Amino acid sequence: MQLNIFQQQPHAVLPIGEHDDRVRQEFSKSFRQYIQNELLPGLTPVFEGRASRKFENENGHPPTDRHEIRKAMVPDVYFQTYASATRIAQEMLWESVIMPLQKDLPELTDKAAALSDQSNSPLETDSDFSVPRYISELDIHCMPGGYATSHAENDIAAGALYDRGVYLYSMGFMGPDNDDMGQSVCNYIKRNLPEFFPQYILDLGCTIGHSTLPYKKEFPDADVTGIDVAAPCIRYAHARAAAMGHDVGFLQRNAENTGFEDGSFDLIVSHILLHETSGKAMPKIFEECYRLLKPGGYMIHADLPPFEKMGPFMQFILDNETYYNNEPFWGAMRTMDQIQLATDAGFDPDSVRFDTAPMAVMELSAEDQAELEDREFVAGEYAPGGGWEVLIARKDP
Amino acid sequence: MSDSFQEDGPIPELRRHAKGKRPGFYETEGMDEAMSMIMVLASEFCVLRDRVDTIEHIARIKGVDLAKEIESFEPDLAILEEREKRRQGFLERLYYVTQKKAAEQSSNDTEERYHEVLKDIAET
Numbered sequence: 357m358q359l360n361i362f363q364q365q366p367h368a369v370l371p372i373g374e375h376d377d378r379v380r381q382e383f384s385k386s387f388r389q390y391i392q393n394e395l396l397p398g399l400t401p402v403f404e405g406r407a408s409r410k411f412e413n414e415n416g417h418p419p420t421d422r423h424e425i426r427k428a429m430v431p432d433v434y435f436q437t438y439a440s441a442t443r444i445a446q447e448m449l450w451e452s453v454i455m456p457l458q459k460d461l462p463e464l465t466d467k468a469a470a471l472s473d474q475s476n477s478p479l480e481t482d483s484d485f486s487v488p489r490y491i492s493e494l495d496i497h498c499m500p501g502g503y504a505t506s507h508a509e510n511d512i513a514a515g516a517l518y519d520r521g522v523y524l525y526s527m528g529f530m531g532p533d534n535d536d537m538g539q540s541v542c543n544y545i546k547r548n549l550p551e552f553f554p555q556y557i558l559d560l561g562c563t564i565g566h567s568t569l570p571y572k573k574e575f576p577d578a579d580v581t582g583i584d585v586a587a588p589c590i591r592y593a594h595a596r597a598a599a600m601g602h603d604v605g606f607l608q609r610n611a612e613n614t615g616f617e618d619g620s621f622d623l624i625v626s627h628i629l630l631h632e633t634s635g636k637a638m639p640k641i642f643e644e645c646y647r648l649l650k651p652g653g654y655m656i657h658a659d660l661p662p663f664e665k666m667g668p669f670m671q672f673i674l675d676n677e678t679y680y681n682n683e684p685f686w687g688a689m690r691t692m693d694q695i696q697l698a699t700d701a702g703f704d705p706d707s708v709r710f711d712t713a714p715m716a717v718m719e720l721s722a723e724d725q726a727e728l729e730d731r732e733f734v735a736g737e738y739a740p741g742g743g744w745e746v747l748i749a750r751k752d753p
Numbered sequence: 754m755s756d757s758f759q760e761d762g763p764i765p766e767l768r769r770h771a772k773g774k775r776p777g778f779y780e781t782e783g784m785d786e787a788m789s790m791i792m793v794l795a796s797e798f799c800v801l802r803d804r805v806d807t808i809e810h811i812a813r814i815k816g817v818d819l820a821k822e823i824e825s826f827e828p829d830l831a832i833l834e835e836r837e838k839r840r841q842g843f844l845e846r847l848y849y850v851t852q853k854k855a856a857e858q859s860s861n862d863t864e865e866r867y868h869e870v871l872k873d874i875a876e877t
Contacts, residue, residue, distance in 0.1 A: 379803035390844040394841075434855065437788075440779065451769065458766075495771035513765070
């Protein structure tokens with residue numbers, strides 16, 4: 357058995373708690389790993405056997421799309437156990453971090469404020485800021501309080517909770533600094549756009565800046581800014597960047613309407629942002645990217661692959677997040693025509709494409725990378741096929 | 754929104770529940786609660802086991818001021834592997850029935866076959 361002992365790199369404001377807190381957190385990670393490796397594969401024979409047969413007996417035809425597969429699977433006790441375990445693991449994951457965070461919050465808040473004071477980069481939050489409904493209506497991925505609940509003007513609790521939660525949810529596959537998505541897109545840029553050296557970089561929906569910092573490492577002379585609608589995440593991001601020795605600005609702004617001037621950036625990126633927005637927000641975000649880019653600038657969104665890139669059974673598996681993990685736009689986002697949205701926003705259709713950025717933590721030889729990109733989506737892997745799906749578009753030079 | 758909570762005012766109580774109706778998974782009333790309780794107990798069992806593990810390792814290596822040592826103890830990669838292996842093994846035992854049923858699906862080991870065997874054994 358391949359054992360996963362990935363560990364997160366501690367830093368000054370990470371809520372890891374004491375010994376028993378840490379092993380309780382490790383249990384939630386182990387539980388998730390077990391579900392993915394050992395329970396999830398059993399769904400296939402259950403579906404192909406009894407669940408599909410039962411559906412066919414009752415409906416006169418076998419299930420064809422993800423909605424019918426869902427109807428066939430929901431009454432099956434194996435699926436019920438799988439889905440219930442996944443939900444419980446998610447609840448235990450957050451609880452295992454909230455316990456030490458509750459205790460350490462005053463100390464962590466003080467540390468964060470001190471770190472932010474030392475930073476040369478801007479930190480901007482606005483107490484009158486209006487958080488969009490797609491963030492405030494449900495606590496996304498069941499994180500109690502969600503991204504944006506702020507208890508005080510210096511509160512960093514949601515950011516701290518998310519930082520540890522990302523490591524546990526991803527089972528460490530985001531790397532020791534949770535930065536694999538940003539690092540993977542940086543590697544993609546280096547490999548595919550070797551002449552491109554952006555001076556002004558914007559990361560949309562940056563939360564705690566874990567995907568933002570790789571751009572500063574890759575392009576140290578660039579001016580890098582992260583924006584997000586959640587004030588406690590922005591504050592935490594600013595302190596975390598300072599703790600790690602990076603000058604990156606963090607501002608509380610909405611990606612639909614950022615307030616920056618036209619043509620302010622050479623590169624605009626986002627990482628698992630789009631699936632946490634909405635049907636009306638997504639086109640606005642694409643339009644805003646087009647407006648903000650300088651001529652010749654690039655927009656790159658790293659998110660989940662569209663449903664059309666996989667079979668109906670895999671669509672059904674992934675769509676469980678929509679129903680069981682408070683991810684209201686997870687499924688619907690995957691049915692949107694993003695190429696068309698980018699074209700409608702003004703990008704030249706010839707410049708818009710989907711591609712795969714191999715996961716930085718999985719980077720092996722060039723041959724292995726080529727193999728990764730050609731692979732079918734495999735259930736149980738944290739990222740589809742060991743790579744992140746990127747939508748890339750260039751504004752006319 | 755209140756002011757900075759370090760200097761003035763109590764530490765806020767963090768929320769423990771996520772906003773958004775929790776889906777039910779099982780048809781049997783109470784089963785969702787029972788499953789959650791079982792897994793929380795399982796987690797605490799693992800926490801305890803991991804703590805004992807830490808104590809044993811420290812006692813073996815040093816044998817001084819265990820409580821203090823436990824808090825500063827950082828498991829090495831070999832210990833992390835050992836723990837991860839034990840947790841995966843524990844989960845395997847916990848999901849014994851689920852895995853048994855999955856195996857039955859794969860090998861077509863059905864209730865009908867069971868009763869056929871009963872009948873067959875009685876008659877032959």
